Amino acid sequence: MAGTRPHGRAERRSAGELESEVLAALWATDDALTPAEIHAEIGGGLAYNTVHTILKRLYDKGLVLRDVDGRRGAYRPAKNAAELTAEAMHQALDRGPDPIAALQQFVTGLSPREEEALRDLLGGNGS
Amino acid sequence: MRIDVYVPLVLSLLLPVIAPQVGRRVSPALAARVLTVAASLTAAASTWAMVLLAATLIDRAPSVAAEASEDGRALPEPVPETIAVVAVAVLGVIAFRLFHAVRAHYATRRVLLRLCEGHPPDSELIVAASSTPHAFAIPGTPGRILVTSAMLGALEPAERRVLLAHERAHLVHRHSASATALALAAAANPLLAPVRTTVTFLLERWADEVAAGSVGDRRTTALALARAALISQRARAGCALHFSEHAVTRRIAALQTAPPPDLWPIGAAVLALGALPALGAVDATGDLLRLLAETLPGW
Numbered sequence: 001m002a003g004t005r006p007h008g009r010a011e012r013r014s015a016g017e018l019e020s021e022v023l024a025a026l027w028a029t030d031d032a033l034t035p036a037e038i039h040a041e042i043g044g045g046l047a048y049n050t051v052h053t054i055l056k057r058l059y060d061k062g063l064v065l066r067d068v069d070g071r072r073g074a075y076r077p078a079k080n081a082a083e084l085t086a087e088a089m090h091q092a093l094d095r096g097p098d099p100i101a102a103l104q105q106f107v108t109g110l111s112p113r114e115e116e117a118l119r120d121l122l123g124g125n126g127s
Numbered sequence: 128m129r130i131d132v133y134v135p136l137v138l139s140l141l142l143p144v145i146a147p148q149v150g151r152r153v154s155p156a157l158a159a160r161v162l163t164v165a166a167s168l169t170a171a172a173s174t175w176a177m178v179l180l181a182a183t184l185i186d187r188a189p190s191v192a193a194e195a196s197e198d199g200r201a202l203p204e205p206v207p208e209t210i211a212v213v214a215v216a217v218l219g220v221i222a223f224r225l226f227h228a229v230r231a232h233y234a235t236r237r238v239l240l241r242l243c244e245g246h247p248p249d250s251e252l253i254v255a256a257s258s259t260p261h262a263f264a265i266p267g268t269p270g271r272i273l274v275t276s277a278m279l280g281a282l283e284p285a286e287r288r289v290l291l292a293h294e295r296a297h298l299v300h301r302h303s304a305s306a307t308a309l310a311l312a313a314a315a316n317p318l319l320a321p322v323r324t325t326v327t328f329l330l331e332r333w334a335d336e337v338a339a340g341s342v343g344d345r346r347t348t349a350l351a352l353a354r355a356a357l358i359s360q361r362a363r364a365g366c367a368l369h370f371s372e373h374a375v376t377r378r379i380a381a382l383q384t385a386p387p388p389d390l391w392p393i394g395a396a397v398l399a400l401g402a403l404p405a406l407g408a409v410d411a412t413g414d415l416l417r418l419l420a421e422t423l424p425g426w
Contacts, residue, residue, distance in 0.1 A: 020291055021291065024279050028280050081246050082256035082276070085245070088241045104297050104306065105263055110375060118379070122353055
């Protein structure tokens with residue numbers, strides 16, 4: 001396919017972008033992750049030390065917790081602000097004219113036939 | 128004045144017809160840009176045309192009419208009075224619709240500010256701990272990206288990077304400014320509403336292309352969209368509210384072919400079309416001012 005490059009060979013990512021990526025990886029799972037596990041997951045030519053630096057920064061901002069679940073060096077996302085945000089988001093979504101619907105949504109709805117076609121595209125493991 | 132003043136109205140009918148064609152043939156970045164400019168100019172010009180038509184009523188003002196009859200002058204009537212009266216009514220509707228569009232804009236801004244509360248100001252990603260899959264960009268300085276934990280949990284690592292790159296593209300390329308311009312244009316001129324729909328779609332396509340470029344893989348980008356669409360669909364089972372013209376399917380299909388070219392000649396043609404109503408409005412303004420000078424010699 002045009003423009004295809006091997007996985008993880010994408011261009012250099014800024015510190016802010018990497019923070020987002022590490023935080024997203026931590027939120028994507030219910031388990032606490034060690035820097036090595038995070039490194040394995042987002043990899044992409046990233047130095048292991050960089051993952052450490054980013055985790056430190058996230059920790060200083062209060063966005064992640066360290067040494068959780070009795071695992072030394074394992075990280076988990078901090079939930080407080082995220083729960084407040086979820087609450088505010090649901091309040092907005094439940095309101096009459098939805099103010100969030102006015103924004104660019106990542107995805108919109110599907111018809112039943114489209115749903116089937118997308119499931120095929122994902123090889124049956126999209127559900 | 129007799130003809131110029133109607134040019135913006137003709138363009139308002141033409142633009143919705145050509146917009147989807149332009150969107151299909153030209154790269155989304157170029158198509159979205161030129162259509163935003165053309166629609167904004169057309170909306171401004173058509174509103175101004177209504178002001179001009181309404182202004183022709185000035186020679187009906189009792190003082191003007193009385194003065195003219197004293198002098199024994201015949202007053203010019205560039206457009207039939209009925210049209211001028213209709214223009215006044217239309218202006219009222221436009222004002223009402225613009226007021227609502229602006230109010231909705233600020234209501235959204237207030238909600239978005241609340242969503243950012245409690246998060247450090249220098250972090251780009253805002254996660255909402257919610258089981259509803261959702262993702263959107265929050266414009267501002269700096270812009271933020273809100274994603275729910277359900278959405279993050281459903282995607283593969285490379286697909287999460289697509290999602291972040293997509294939302295980042297909305298922020299970097301200031302797509303919210305285009306979206307606001309189109310919302311105001313469609314409020315001022317409802318004939319342009321289909322152009323707004325087209326541009327909304329093109330802004331998503333634009334962000335998809337940027338994401339594909341930065342992740343370096345169009346297929347991964349397509350898969351991320353497919354997976355996100357499926358889990359979002361499951362979350363709102365039985366709710367067809369967000370169904371919009373196969374938008375996701377069309378975006379996925381577009382990612383499975385080569386990116387469309389930057390066809391500048393077509394872009395320039397759209398811009399020229401957008402400039403036409405503006406020129407028409409300027410010309411009509413000149414005509415009206417001359418008429419007024421004749422009608423109201425004291426000015």
